[in-house]
Amino acid sequence: MIGWKELLIVLVIVLLVFGTKRLSNIGKDLGGAVHGFKKGMAGEDENKPKDPADPGLRDDSRKD
Numbered sequence: 001m002i003g004w005k006e007l008l009i010v011l012v013i014v015l016l017v018f019g020t021k022r023l024s025n026i027g028k029d030l031g032g033a034v035h036g037f038k039k040g041m042a043g044e045d046e047n048k049p050k051d052p053a054d055p056g057l058r059d060d061s062r063k064d
């Protein structure tokens with residue numbers, strides 16, 4: 001199991017490699033992506049028709 005000392009060492013190495021500005025940008029981008037994904041998943045239910053017999057869903061483009 002990974003202990004807190006190993007995690008601290010990995011964190012220091014990541015900070016040295018990427019730098020704080022780059023990590024901040026990565027965090028913002030990742031947060032925006034997660035937010036957009038959650039918003040898209042929540043909005044998916046709103047777009048589904050509740051009643052398949054809804055008159056707004058009928059195809060009136062055909063002429064009989």
